[in-house]
Amino acid sequence: MAANDGEEATVSLVDVLEEDEELENEASAVLGGSDSEKCSYPEGYVKRQALYACNTCTPKGGEPAGICLACSYKCHEGHELFELYTKRNFRCDCGNDKFGEMECKLFPDKEKVNLGNKYSHNFFGLYCTCDRPYPDPEDEVADEMIQCIICEDWLHGRHLGCLVPECVELQEMICESCMNKSLFLWTYAAHIAGRYYTWFCSMKAHFPPANAVLFSLQDIFMNAGVAFLFDDTDTVLAYENKGKTSEQAGGAEGRDPLMSALNNLNRVQQLEIIHEYNDMKTELKDYLQRFAAEGKVVTPEDIRHFFEQQQTRKRRRANAGQYYCS
Secondary structure (H helix, E strand, O other): OOOOOOOOOOOOHHHHHHHHHHHHHHHHHHHOOOOOOOOOHHHOOEEEEEEEEEOOOOOEOEOOOOEEHHHHHHOOOOOOEEEEEEEEEEOOOOOOHHHOOOOOOOOOOOOOOOOOOOOOHHHHOOEOOOOEOOOOOOOOOOOOEEEOOOOOOEEEHHHOOOOOOOOOOOOEEEOHHHHHHOOOHHHHHHHOHHHHOEEEOOOOOOOOOHHHOOOOHHHHHHHOOOHHHHOHHHOHHHHHHHHHHHHHHHOOOOOOHHHHHHOOOOHHHHHHHHHHHHHHHHHHHHHHHHHHHHOOOOOHHHHHHHHHHHHHHHHHHHHHOOOOOO
């Protein structure tokens, strides 16, 4: 909340919590659509799920492998992991032949390899045509990473081969390399994809004539393995909405009672709570940074342990503040 001229600028705790809630919703959008307790292997080649690669178990130079969300928590705790966001039609590799003698703790009965999985340099922590890690400590240029919906690689905006339109909110993108490998995609771009807000890199290719659209166009997509372009439920947006819906269904109905209660506090009470909240937020950030520095996955047990420590400190402060006259 902005202050009038001459007044101290203030922000309410409600504003602070709503900002944090938005960040939590973004995380829920990616992770909420995946199961954090059960290995996804029995589900087969999952239409879309959050994936990780373990650099500790399958480092560069070996065979690439991907693990599901639950296995990243239960089987690879303390390992160096690469977060791959989401991938399409993938079956969890955890504990198969690519991991040597390591066995999956959640679902050990797996085939030796998943022949239907597709891999890229992403599984070794590398991205884009520049084949660099993200974040890249040697790259000083601030640049957005955009994922191609076909190869599912992440590319820097400056390496796409065309200008990123600033006035368009992108939902999907097909990179220039994928467009040029499958020239029929230019027909798709010209006649079908417009209504799906898909953006195509088109610096070096040309659209075919309008009469190139054939009645068997969908068969061509199926034979090329990109029939998912016609499936609205396959999009990352659909997956994220599924995650948000699942998270909302699992929580309390309606507005958070804490948020409602804060609106009824006076300014002094809100400032006191803001002070306590900021202290807790700083301590939580420091706590989580230790996991990031060691390449560990934060589990629900770790979060519970943090708040148990907070409660213990709170009780100590409360007891230390009790004085009695003798």
